[in-house]
Amino acid sequence: MMIVNEQIKASEVLLTGIDGEDLGIVSRSEALALAKRHNVDLVCLSLMSSPPPCRLVSRSAAKQDMNAKKQSEKRNELSQKTKEIRLTPHIEEHDYDTKLRQIEKLLEAGKAVELNVRAQGKESKEAKALLERLLADLKGKGNKETGIQVSGKGAIVKLLPAR
Incomplete structure (x- = not known):
């Protein structure tokens, strides 16, 4: 106003x-x-x-x-939309490759991506390992906004597109 x-x-x-x-x-x-x-x-x-x-x-x-x-405020707000990708710790190799390609496309399109690995109990170590593997495979395509956050329900990390 x-x-x-x-x-x-x-x-x-x-x-x-x-x-x-x-x-x-x-x-x-x-x-x-x-x-x-x-x-x-x-x-x-x-x-x-x-x-x-x-x-x-x-x-x-x-x-x-x-x-x-x-x-310009609206444009900035739209560019900060975050897409959530959900995974499980026991993901098969071909599913992993598909998710990896999907994440790469989103990052190249300039969208932020939140990787969410659902895990229960002792699977949290596997969830963290999966996120670390994804981060290594996405090196150069995206940068971590947050560290890997492990909780009782799983592990989460947020990636921003590399500029």
């Missing part, structure tokens, strides 16, 4: 001019008058500081900035 003109309630604002020049701390009414004089809007950049930083910009430029920021 964008806070503009009369929506700004602070008595003083830290003002930045149209061309990015620093105009210092001015009263809200003075800033609004300046905005009217130059036929632009007074846009609040953040409510987290006192006085709030504000800028004189055309409304269309401010909306474009906001939309660009939202799109």
Whole structure:
């Protein structure tokens, strides 16, 4: 949400001019008058500081900035999707090769992969060994974000694509 003109309630604002020049701390009414004089809007950049930083910009430029920021956040969020691959400690060789190819494709596509080996009781050592083997086979394709986490239910490791 964008806070503009009369929506700004602070008595003083830290003002930045149209061309990015620093105009210092001015009263809200003075800033609004300046905005009217130059036929632009007074846009609040953040409510987290006192006085709030504000800028004189055309409304269309401010909306474009906001939309660009939202799109880049969305793009970053999408690229951080994690795909979970589940395995068992007693995996057969051809199934292992299939999973390995699947993981390689996901990493090459830029997706993060969480490898989850389900194990019960004493199988946790085998689960950890399987993950270590997978990590060795995936060397250069992905980097560990976390170490191998072993629990009573199995072992998990998260891989990020190598960039």
